[in-house]
Amino acid sequence: MVELTRKQREFARREEDILSAALSLFDGNDWQSVTVAQIANKAEIGKGTVYKHFSCKEEIYARIALSHFEKFREQWPTKIPEDNRLAAVEQILRLAFQVSLDDPVGAKVAHFCHRAEVRKRLPEAVAKAFEELEKQDQCFFEELLEAGMSCGEIPRQSVEELVIALHASFHGTLRMIWDGDIAAFKGLTPERFIEINSRFMVAGILGKRSH
Amino acid sequence: MVELTRKQREFARREEDILSAALSLFDGNDWQSVTVAQIANKAEIGKGTVYKHFSCKEEIYARIALSHFEKFREQWPTKIPEDNRLAAVEQILRLAFQVSLDDPVGAKVAHFCHRAEVRKRLPEAVAKAFEELEKQDQCFFEELLEAGMSCGEIPRQSVEELVIALHASFHGTLRMIWDGDIAAFKGLTPERFIEINSRFMVAGILGKRSH
DNA sequence: TTTAATTTGTGACCATTAGTCACAAAATGA
DNA sequence: TCATTTTGTGACTAATGGTCACAAATTAAA
Numbered sequence: 001m002v003e004l005t006r007k008q009r010e011f012a013r014r015e016e017d018i019l020s021a022a023l024s025l026f027d028g029n030d031w032q033s034v035t036v037a038q039i040a041n042k043a044e045i046g047k048g049t050v051y052k053h054f055s056c057k058e059e060i061y062a063r064i065a066l067s068h069f070e071k072f073r074e075q076w077p078t079k080i081p082e083d084n085r086l087a088a089v090e091q092i093l094r095l096a097f098q099v100s101l102d103d104p105v106g107a108k109v110a111h112f113c114h115r116a117e118v119r120k121r122l123p124e125a126v127a128k129a130f131e132e133l134e135k136q137d138q139c140f141f142e143e144l145l146e147a148g149m150s151c152g153e154i155p156r157q158s159v160e161e162l163v164i165a166l167h168a169s170f171h172g173t174l175r176m177i178w179d180g181d182i183a184a185f186k187g188l189t190p191e192r193f194i195e196i197n198s199r200f201m202v203a204g205i206l207g208k209r210s211h
Numbered sequence: 212m213v214e215l216t217r218k219q220r221e222f223a224r225r226e227e228d229i230l231s232a233a234l235s236l237f238d239g240n241d242w243q244s245v246t247v248a249q250i251a252n253k254a255e256i257g258k259g260t261v262y263k264h265f266s267c268k269e270e271i272y273a274r275i276a277l278s279h280f281e282k283f284r285e286q287w288p289t290k291i292p293e294d295n296r297l298a299a300v301e302q303i304l305r306l307a308f309q310v311s312l313d314d315p316v317g318a319k320v321a322h323f324c325h326r327a328e329v330r331k332r333l334p335e336a337v338a339k340a341f342e343e344l345e346k347q348d349q350c351f352f353e354e355l356l357e358a359g360m361s362c363g364e365i366p367r368q369s370v371e372e373l374v375i376a377l378h379a380s381f382h383g384t385l386r387m388i389w390d391g392d393i394a395a396f397k398g399l400t401p402e403r404f405i406e407i408n409s410r411f412m413v414a415g416i417l418g419k420r421s422h
Numbered sequence: 423t424t425t426a427a428t429t430t431g432t433g434a435c436c437a438t439t440a441g442t443c444a445c446a447a448a449a450t451g452a
Numbered sequence: 453t454c455a456t457t458t459t460g461t462g463a464c465t466a467a468t469g470g471t472c473a474c475a476a477a478t479t480a481a482a
Contacts, residue, residue, distance in 0.1 A: 007478070011430075030328055035468060046432040048471080057469065116391025117241055134395065164396060164404065165380075165411030171392065172383020180327025181382065184345065185375060193375065199420055200376030204411045207418025218449070222459075246439060257461040262441065 015053045017043045019067075022060050026105045029180065032112070058113075058121045062130070065113040068106025069133050072099045085148030090202055092141070093170070097194045100174055108178035111171070138163065145205075157209055166201055173197040226264045228254045230278075233271050237316045240391065243323070269324075269332045273341070276324040279317025280344050283310045296359030301413055303352070304381070308405045311385055319389035322382070349374060356416075368420055377412055384408040 021042035025034045036057055040047040054060050075095060080088045100107035112118060119127055142163055148154035176182050177190045185193075232253035236245045247268055251258040265271050286306055291299045311318035323329060330338055353374055359365035387393050388401050396404075 007429080014430095032328075036470080037468075047469095048432050048434095049430080051470065052430065114390065114392050116394060117243075131395075161407045162411075164399070165408050168383040168387055168404075168408050169376075169380045169411070170383070171387055172379040172381070175386055176379055176382055179325065181325050183327060184342075188375070193379075196372045197376050197379050200373075200380070200415045203418030203420055204415035205418070207414030207416070209410055209414055218458080225459095247441080248439075258440095259442080259461050259463095260459080263459065268440065 014043075014045065014049070018045070018050055018053055019060065019063055023064060023105055026064070026109060031105070031108065055123055056121055058118050059123060059126060061109050061113055061118065062122050062126045064106055065110035066126070066129060066133075068099075068103055068110045071103055071106065072096065073133075075099060080144060080147075084153070085144060085151065086153045086202075086205070089141075089144055089148065089154075089205065090198070092144070093166075093201060094198055096170065097173070097198060101190060101194065104178075107174065111174055111178060114171075141166075154205055155209070162205065165204065169197060169201050169204070225254075225256065225260070229256070229261055229264055230271065230274055234275060234316055237275070237320060242316070242319065266334055267332055269329050270334060270337060272320050272324055272329065273333050273337045275317055276321035277337070277340060277344075279310075279314055279321045282314055282317065283307065284344075286310060291355060291358075295364070296355060296362065297364045297413075297416070300352075300355055300359065300365075300416065301409065303355070304377075304412060305409055307381065308384070308409060312401060312405065315389075318385065322385055322389060325382075352377075365416055366420070373416065376415065380408060380412050380415070 018039060022034070022039045025031070025038055025042055028034075036050055037047050039060070040050050043050075050060075054063070072095075077088070077091065077095075113122075113130070119130070122130075142159050145154060145159050145162055149156050149159070173194060177193060182188050182190065182193050229250060233245070233250045236242070236249055236253055239245075247261055248258050250271070251261050254261075261271075265274070283306075288299070288302065288306075324333075324341070330341070333341075353370050356365060356370050356373055360367050360370070384405060388404060393399050393401065393404050
């Protein structure tokens with residue numbers, strides 16, 4: 001009985017070893033070119049062993065992404081101020097950006113996992129977990145915006161459309177960072193880039209709609 | 212003399228054949244998984260011949276991307292109305308989106324070529340051509356926004372920061388389309404997605420800035 | 423204890439694919 | 453007619469994701 005547990009524990013620990021080896025190797029700029037063999041090497045195990053834990057390379061990505069989402073979830077505010085929903089929206093936006101800056105590897109891998117082609121390759125259960133997490137976040141955000149509009153803090157507009165637009169802006173910001181696009185703007189740091197876009201997003205929420 | 216020209220013409224025509232074969236194969240969703248062998252096959256030539264025209268696969272991408280930029284450039288407005296710069300900004304924004312919808316393959320390939328990793332692999336001359344085109348577009352856009360602020364149509368703010376934020380929103384919008392991210396929003400067409408984001412971007416230009 | 427069954431680890435091996443190269447074919451020029 | 457240059461080609465190489473037959477270790481049964 002004790003032996004069985006020990007064996008299971010060691011198996012679980014090996015899985016952690018693989019994930020942390022992957023994490024450390026993904027730290028560079030061209031993380032996508034890290035090979036399974038390199039990960040196995042770093043974790044000091046055979047390549048075949050990796051596939052005893054993960055069905056494919058994408059599942060390693062997915063596990064790192066889910067762990068990133070969890071970090072995000074841990075810092076999610078439990079209580080929303082009743083008197084200033086706009087500030088709450090801005091707070092969550094900035095929190096999301098901050099978490100991405102704090103865990104850059106997890107964030108860029110997570111964003112990579114958004115791609116339809118990647119998702120297709122994931123095991124059913126993992127893909128489901130992704131969808132669930134996203135849906136929850138989105139619902140929460142929608143309710144918050146709705147509440148803000150009800151009490152007049154945010155101009156009345158389609159909540160669904162606003163969420164969609166904020167999504168695009170958010171994704172665009174992070175993807176430009178992870179893909180090295182912001183290098184085109186000389187001397188622009190990720191921090192300042194995020195600051196600029198956070199403010200733009202708030203302006204977009206408050207701005208006059210055409211049509 | 213005539214013979215030489217004919218040979219050169221045929222060589223050039225073969226290059227076009229390769230590019231158009233690539234274009235037609237990239238039409239599917241997983242265009243990145245199209246192989247050089249498939250392209251050669253479609254163009255009815257040997258694989259080695261492809262490399263007589265292009266130094267690497269990325270250069271094929273780059274050529275398609277440049278041709279896409281050209282299409283964009285052709286429709287670029289020659290004259291900006293002096294009395295309504297905001298409308299002109301919106302017009303160019305929508306033009307950029309429209310060109311991307313009209314030439315989806317070119318657009319997604321062009322966006323892929325933005326990635327730093329891809330650029331690194333391009334021949335010097337091609338990379339230079341990219342940078343040049345982008346710089347020109349950006350300068351033009353900056354001047355337009357500056358003019359709009361001067362005559363009070365657009366709230367006074369940092370032009371540089373505004374351009375950066377619009378970039379992020381624009382990139383995010385298109386990337387979400389090309390990467391299949393908008394499938395998460397049930398029934399959302401690319402057209403409507405773009406419409407929503409165009410309006411959000413205008414709202415962001417006009418909206419109240421915090422700080 | 424001994425033996426069978428199950429779990430876990432492994433690297434040689436397979437399939438695929440970007441890119442190379444020695445050579446073939448064709449055109450050009452002397 | 454023959455040499456030189458240009459262009460075309462597919463077999464070959466290297467790299468990499470993934471598989472599998474087998475080895476080692478653990479557990480269960482006899």
